[in-house]
Amino acid sequence: xxxxxxxxxxxxxxxxxxxxxxxxxxxxxxxxxxxxxxxxxxxxxxxxxxxxxxxxxxxxxxxxxxxxxxxxxxxxxxxxxxxxxxxxxxxxxxxxxxxxxxxxxxxxxxxxxxxxxxxxxxxxxxxxxxxxxxxxxxxxxxxxxxxxxxxxxxxxxxxxxxxxxxxxxxxxxxxxxxxxxxxxxxxxxxxxxxxxxxxxxxxxxxxxxxxxxxxxxxxxxxxxxxxxxxxxxxxxxxxxxxxxxxxxxxxxxxxxxx
Amino acid sequence: xxxxxxxxxxxxxxxxxxxxxxxxxxxxxxxxxxxxxxxxxxxxxxxxxxxxxxxxxxxxxxxxxxxxxxxxxxxxxxxxxxxxxxxxxxxxxxxxxxxxxxxxxxxxxxxxxxxxxxxxxxxxxxxxxxxxxxxxxxxxxxxxxxxxxxxxxxxxxxxxxxxxxxxxxxxxxxxxxxxxxxxxxxxxxxxxxxxxxxxxxxxxxxxxxxxxxxxxxxxxxxxxxxxxxxxxxxxxxxxxxxxxxxxxxxxxxxxxxxxxxxxxxxxxxxxxxxxxxxxxxxxxxxxxxxxxxxxxxxxxxxxxxxxxxxxxxxxxxxxxxxxxxxxxxxxxxxxxxxxxxxxxxxxxxxxxxxxxxxxxxxxxxxxxxxxxxxxxxxxxxxxxxxxxxxxxxxxxxxxxxxxxxxxxxxxxxxxxxxxxxxxxxxxxxxxxxxxxxxxxxxxxxxxxxxxxxxxxxxxxxxxxxxxxxxxxxxxxxxxxxxxxxxxxxxxxxxxxxxxxxxxxxxxxxxxxxxxxxxxxxxxxxxxxxxxxxxxxxxxxxxxxxxxxxxxxxxxxxxxxxxxxxxxxxxxxxxxxxxxxxxxxxxxx
Numbered sequence: 134x135x136x137x138x139x140x141x142x143x144x145x146x147x148x149x150x151x152x153x154x155x156x157x158x159x160x161x162x163x164x165x166x167x168x169x170x171x172x173x174x175x176x177x178x179x180x181x182x183x184x185x186x187x188x189x190x191x192x193x194x195x196x197x198x199x200x201x202x203x204x205x206x207x208x209x210x211x212x213x214x215x216x217x218x219x220x221x222x223x224x225x226x227x228x229x230x231x232x233x234x235x236x237x238x239x240x241x242x243x244x245x246x247x248x249x250x251x252x253x254x255x256x257x258x259x260x261x262x263x264x265x266x267x268x269x270x271x272x273x274x275x276x277x278x279x280x281x282x283x284x285x286x287x288x289x290x291x292x293x294x295x296x297x298x299x300x301x302x303x304x305x306x307x308x309x310x311x312x313x314x315x316x317x318x319x320x321x322x323x324x325x326x327x328x329x330x331x332x333x334x335x336x337x338x339x340x341x342x343x344x345x346x347x348x349x350x351x352x353x354x355x356x357x358x359x360x361x362x363x364x365x366x367x368x369x370x371x372x373x374x375x376x377x378x379x380x381x382x383x384x385x386x387x388x389x390x391x
Numbered sequence: 392x393x394x395x396x397x398x399x400x401x402x403x404x405x406x407x408x409x410x411x412x413x414x415x416x417x418x419x420x421x422x423x424x425x426x427x428x429x430x431x432x433x434x435x436x437x438x439x440x441x442x443x444x445x446x447x448x449x450x451x452x453x454x455x456x457x458x459x460x461x462x463x464x465x466x467x468x469x470x471x472x473x474x475x476x477x478x479x480x481x482x483x484x485x486x487x488x489x490x491x492x493x494x495x496x497x498x499x500x501x502x503x504x505x506x507x508x509x510x511x512x513x514x515x516x517x518x519x520x521x522x523x524x525x526x527x528x529x530x531x532x533x534x535x536x537x538x539x540x541x542x543x544x545x546x547x548x549x550x551x552x553x554x555x556x557x558x559x560x561x562x563x564x565x566x567x568x569x570x571x572x573x574x575x576x577x578x579x580x581x582x583x584x585x586x587x588x589x590x591x592x593x594x595x596x597x598x599x600x601x602x603x604x605x606x607x608x609x610x611x612x613x614x615x616x617x618x619x620x621x622x623x624x625x626x627x628x629x630x631x632x633x634x635x636x637x638x639x640x641x642x643x644x645x646x647x648x649x650x651x652x653x654x655x656x657x658x659x660x661x662x663x664x665x666x667x668x669x670x671x672x673x674x675x676x677x678x679x680x681x682x683x684x685x686x687x688x689x690x691x692x693x694x695x696x697x698x699x700x701x702x703x704x705x706x707x708x709x710x711x712x713x714x715x716x717x718x719x720x721x722x723x724x725x726x727x728x729x730x731x732x733x734x735x736x737x738x739x740x741x742x743x744x745x746x747x748x749x750x751x752x753x754x755x756x757x758x759x760x761x762x763x764x765x766x767x768x769x770x771x772x773x774x775x776x777x778x779x780x781x782x783x784x785x786x787x788x789x790x791x792x793x794x795x796x797x798x799x800x801x802x803x804x805x806x807x808x809x810x811x812x813x814x815x816x817x818x819x820x821x822x823x824x825x826x827x828x829x830x831x832x833x834x835x836x837x838x839x840x841x842x843x844x845x846x847x848x849x850x851x852x853x854x855x856x857x858x859x860x861x862x863x864x865x866x867x868x869x870x871x872x873x874x875x876x877x878x879x880x881x882x883x884x885x886x887x888x889x890x891x892x893x894x895x896x897x898x899x900x901x902x903x904x905x906x907x908x909x910x911x912x913x914x915x916x917x918x919x920x921x922x923x924x925x926x927x928x929x930x931x932x933x934x935x936x937x938x939x940x941x942x943x944x945x946x947x948x949x950x951x952x953x954x955x956x957x958x959x960x961x962x963x964x965x966x967x968x969x970x971x972x973x974x975x976x977x978x979x
Contacts, residue, residue, distance in 0.1 A: 323459045
């Protein structure tokens with residue numbers, strides 16, 4: 134079985150969020166970068182399936198130079214090789230554009246399974262794995278919280294639905310699965326794993342390597358801003374009648390809920 | 392630097408030191424891997440690990456073994472990784488991200504004194520039998536040396552071992568106390584006198600007569616096991632004798648050097664952890680409508696805490712970096728590998744003790760200030776400061792008290808001077824007339840004045856050392872009134888000198904360079920005062936009965952030439968501004 138895990142580098146949750154001068158990206162200064170949490174679960178699921186049924190696990194990311202680290206981290210944890218897609222032209226892409234690039238890079242690899250985290254911690258779109266399935270014409274399942282190997286051509290997955298409901302589904306290979314956190318217990322990198330990492334191949338792919346004249350985009354970030362807290366408390370005073378009059382006036386005309 | 396004691400004789404414009412800025416890619420990934428384990432695996436259960444919890448401790452210990460954290464020093468042939476000493480320091484330092492000192496004690500005891508004797512002195516059979524399981528965490532080790540009447544005074548030990556009539560077993564009798572990992576350990580390296588000759592043995596659970604006493608009730612590190620061992624005709628197979636009869640003292644002393652620099656690593660990590668915990672609290676806790684972090688008295692504390700942590704970091708990494716540098720051309724499969732390694736570690740005895748003293752005292756300083764910053768909450772068990780306060784205290788006691796380590800720093804320097812292992816005598820002569828030598832630094836170098844202060848300090852140390860040698864000769868090693876202040880001068884010089892050298896090696900365009908320069912300025916201010924004051928005390932001591940003014944006038948006249956006018960508060964303000972911007976210790 135041949136699996137690919139899509140991994141994204143995201144700012145650590147404790148990092149200071151400072152918007153860059155271009156107003157569409159974050160300032161790198163002071164940010165600690167890390168692997169997107171659900172991608173870590175996706176990697177672990179791929180590694181567990183490989184350990185049980187053999188095959189190869191390839192990790193792939195799109196990102197700036199620093200994102201190479203998440204590929205290395207995954208290799209240190211047991212993935213077999215990496216694909217690092219990087220080019221200034223690939224900065225600030227939407228999910229559609231990223232999925233298009235992934236499809237271009239991965240189409241000839243003929244993966245049986247493509248794993249990705251349910252969503253990224255920074256943009257939270259939860260779309261890339263799905264759009265990629267569409268581009269590659271594979272089956273797909275989202276919010277996967279369990280997997281069960283059937284045979285060389287099929288897998289059973291448990292999907293988390295709303296209100297505490299779950300549903301087991303069978304999928305034919307090739308398939309794209311987006312993985313929910315909690316599906317497994319991600320491993321830590323061992324010291325030996327880190328030492329072996331250096332011997333594993335990482336292929337770098339740039340815009341020039343891809344026969345893509347234009348990266349498609351369906352959405353554009355116009356401006357990033359930090360939500361402003363506009364909490365305000367107004368005290369209404371007077372007799373009970375006066376208070377009621379003022380309150381209903383505010384509810385009707387200011388807040389407009391009546 | 393790759394010779395022990397080199398910092399004493401190499402001026403600041405010469406000499407190489409290792410620091411974390413020179414970490415390889417592997418080292419950097421080790422840091423992250425261990426921090427992740429500490430943060431995600433240990434920290435969530437750190438309260439549970441503060442109580443004696445054998446199952447949980449052993450479970451995490453086993454996981455550490457699987458990740459390779461326990462086998463760094465072990466040969467690859469026997470399940471280890473045979474990695475450098477920088478890596479051992481990285482792992483010990485960063486496990487503190489889990490915030491639990493008890494687990495660190497269990498870990499350090501195992502990876503240091505409990506297993507190194509087998510790695511260094513074990514026969515092939517002993518290594519094959521014990522090392523793989525000790526490396527992967529299936530077994531836990533211990534080291535039983537201290538006796539009711541024999542602590543640092545190893546030779547007054549009473550435990551005996553005699554061969555049985557069949558010649559198959561040694562029968563051990565006597566008591567060992569304060570054994571870390573005591574009731575959890577599967578093996579123990581212990582010591583007993585065979586016909587009066589101090590000898591090492593490996594005990595395991597098959598040894599009849601190895602009786603483990605109840606747990607000690609300790610002031611801190613309550614989640615680690617500490618017991619008394621009673622040997623009641625304890626039957627140890629002859630093949631479990633470690634090394635030769637009579638080699639016990641050498642084994643014990645040599646592994647203790649390692650225990651010291653390893654303790655430096657954990658306490659250096661602890662000093663940063665305490666700083667970060669206190670910093671979070673200072674931003675949360677509000678008084679007079681603002682976080683207490685905004686008050687200058689709190690800011691001053693944090694500035695000093697940053698400097699203490701950075702100094703400990705510097706000393707710990709120059710020590711292991713220097714050992715690794717000295718070992719770089721020796722292959723692990725060299726039959727003399729461990730013999731050479733021990734010689735090199737012994738040669739770094741001063742640095743090993745410096746690591747222990749500087750880092751454990753940095754941690755003590757930071758935790759004491761952390762309790763103060765927590766205020767009343769620092770005294771309440773529900774907050775983290777009080778447990779840190781109790782846990783910290785042992786670090787200035789075990790692995791040789793800080794007093795014993797000061798004796799080692801002073802007396803080893805004396806020994807190296809007399810044996811001319813490092814050119815101290817030559818430097819004494821050279822500096823007699825040239826207190827502040829010309830330096831290969833541009834006068835506009837931002838730390839030029841500090842460089843001169845450090846070189847003056849070096850000359851002052853040589854001047855004082857010369858007076859001490861003239862007065863006491865070799866008996867100086869027995870004069871504790873003199874040795875302690877001398878050790879304090881050496882500690883102050885080591886911190887200033889290696890800090891300067893480390894800073895100078897940081898590229899000028901590195902984001903941390905300018906911040907580090909300010910840290911060095913403040914560090915030099917603090918330690919120059921310590922060094923100068925110890926020098927005056929010593930000159931008064933050697934002048935007893937004569938006029939001390941001859942010495943004091945000379946020292947003061949040279950000091951005046953420095954024209955050193957430091958601005959302490961400005962440095963503290965700069966450091967704390969940077970700390971508050973990063974919201975955590977920021978010089979890693």
